[in-house]
């Protein structure tokens with residue numbers, strides 16, 4: 001059985017970490033999560049569960065994390081500040097810790113205008129940097145945001161995301177530094193398609209010494225088709241898919257699209273592994289979770305370490 | 309100023325359907341500046357209503373008046389007598405004006421002819437944009453004069469989020485990212501080093517979140 005804080009141990013013991021993303025279903029069937037968890041088990045060190053990704057209503061991240069935990073996986077609870085105010089966020093932090101969840105990833109969340117309930121009120125009581133700071137304060141100082149004392153501190157490994165491909169580019173490492181200063185111990189990045197730009201971001205990250213204070217995991221997404229590549233480029237906020245990649249996907253016959261996507265993905269993994277300061281990869285195979293074992297295997301990242 | 313849009317004409321016609329004597333009430337402040345509820349717009353709407361009712365074969369007595377301000381008792385009090393001749397008031401003022409006329413004349417239905425949108429500025433002729441949300445604790449001194457509360461779609465205090473692209477907000481390509489503007493100005497002023505400070509969570513109790521607000525100045529009250 002994987003220890004509850006597997007990810008933290010893998011990283012602190014200096015292993016190259018592999019995490020993957022699992023999107024909960026748009027329904028109440030727990031077997032959807034069990035199936036995805038079953039595919040990932042033994043191939044990754046931890047599984048991120050998205051929180052109503054792209055503002056579309058899905059099974060709660062917390063519930064899905066518990067289903068994965070019961071299967072012996074180490075879940076990463078993703079939590080956005082879009083839908084919860086500071087009362088709900090802090091309450092969920094306590095609840096997650098009580099249920100044995102040991103990793104949390106604090107995010108802003110995509111704006112609700114992208115999702116299935118564009119008429120929803122957006123909360124944004126605190127932002128993602130302040131949320132990281134809040135979880136750190138709850139854990140390390142035993143205090144709520146109000147300053148009142150917590151009886152029974154939460155125990156969580158704190159993560160954040162950063163998008164090296166958003167603008168303004170020159171602020172992107174500084175913003176990661178801000179999150180690490182606030183308390184983030186690991187950083188998972190937006191999907192890397194533009195390796196050259198990612199390497200330039202990492203140069204700034206190293207110049208600021210962020211990689212020495214937090215573990216940086218590069219986001220990896222296998223492309224399924226040229227259509228998906230174009231969609232990601234044009235319709236997903238903050239995504240940088242170079243035209244060359246879209247052309248490359250389109251240059252092979254249809255039945256080879258997936259193979260080409262996996263090949264590109266393996267090349268990307270290889271490239272980011274060679275960048276100084278990268279501590280692991282985070283695979284976001286959007287609605288294609290069953291490809292993850294193949295990718296991890298072909299990338300030569302098996303077997304996964306079993307940390308002491 | 310407060311910026312508003314006129315409601316669709318059909319909605320207005322449905323609203324006044326039960327009435328045959330309607331006073332159209334404009335306001336000489338914000339809604340005049342944003343060209344939705346001044347004397348001119350009141351006259352235009354009155355003419356449209358008359359024509360439409362005539363086409364429907366139903367008479368209507370449409371009065372027109374514009375107050376200096378509909379949010380001030382000094383002007384609202386002057387309405388008293390003229391209201392006797394009407395069944396309803398159709399106000400072209402912002403939501404504040406509509407309510408203030410209504411609370412001063414509880415016996416009279418007062419209907420909104422506009423949708424009140426935001427507090428903003430005239431960016432160029434015919435274009436208005438939001439600038440302030442009245443949060444009750446202004447931070448513009450710390451954000452280079454650009455409001456992250458009203459102008460960032462996520463009201464982020466430590467921005468920009470991961471959706472900022474080419475100067476635009478993730479929500480809409482036509483919408484400038486407030487944080488791109490803040491960073492640009494920090495750079496221009498050689499103050500980018502201040503960016504590394506983590507801004508702490510805000511106290512929203514001074515905002516609408518603390519409940520409806522009131523301001524009292526003892527020295528001015530009667």
Ligand code: SF4
Pocket residue numbers: 439440441442443444445446447448455456457458
């Ligand atoms: S900080 Fe508050 S008061 Fe100042 S401009 Fe923004 S919303 Fe208005």
Ligand code: SF4
Pocket residue numbers: 459460461462463464467468469470471472473476477478479484485486487488
């Ligand atoms: S893109 Fe800019 S303005 Fe839009 S939500 Fe993100 S930080 Fe705010």
